[in-house]
Amino acid sequence: MDVACGIQRQAKRWTKIVFASVWEVSKKNTAKFITLSVQIRS
Numbered sequence: 001m002d003v004a005c006g007i008q009r010q011a012k013r014w015t016k017i018v019f020a021s022v023w024e025v026s027k028k029n030t031a032k033f034i035t036l037s038v039q040i041r042s
Helices: 002-041
Strands: none
């Protein structure tokens, strides 16, 4: 039982880490996309 709890805890932590890095990348890409579209318009 303890092992299962430990695995679940690890999985939650990894999910948070993965989600955070994906979020960072998508934020950067969104910023790039916005600057590109602004440059094209001007």
